[in-house]
Amino acid sequence: MKYFLDSTIAKEILEALEHDREEIVISLDLGRTTTKVKLSDPDWNSTQLRKIAKDSDTVYFIEDGDAFKAAISATQFYKLMPSGSGTAPA
Numbered sequence: 854m855k856y857f858l859d860s861t862i863a864k865e866i867l868e869a870l871e872h873d874r875e876e877i878v879i880s881l882d883l884g885r886t887t888t889k890v891k892l893s894d895p896d897w898n899s900t901q902l903r904k905i906a907k908d909s910d911t912v913y914f915i916e917d918g919d920a921f922k923a924a925i926s927a928t929q930f931y932k933l934m935p936s937g938s939g940t941a942p943a
Contacts, residue, residue: 854916855914855915855916856881856882856914856915857881857882857883857912857913857914857915857923857933858881858902858905858912858913858914858915858920859883859905859909859911859912859913859935860905860906860907860908860909860935861935862879862880862881863902863903863905863906863913864906865877865879866879866892866897866902867899867902867903867906869892870892870897870899870902874892875891875892875893876889876890876891876892877889877890877892878890883912883933883935898918898920901915901920904920905920909935910934910935911923911924911932911933911934911935912932912933912934912935
């Protein structure tokens with residue numbers, strides 16, 4: 854399964870993990886919907902989540918347990934940037 858995380862969502866997951874919560878309702882698709890996820894899922898790697906939580910200017914996608922910056926480059930460089938909860942990009 855592929856899903857997207859920004860620093861805000863990563864911080865929410867980390868906080869829930871620190872409080873030993875079993876599940877959390879978050880957005881895994883850049884704020885389009887919310888999903889109840891189990892925190893026992895092995896995809897929640899706390900090292901990766903801390904890295905994402907520190908990078909407030911980038912959206913990451915998680916696929917098969919690996920985290921990647923949502924960016925492409927060829928002659929130009931493009932990356933997804935979080936626009937904030939409930940807001941459209943400028």
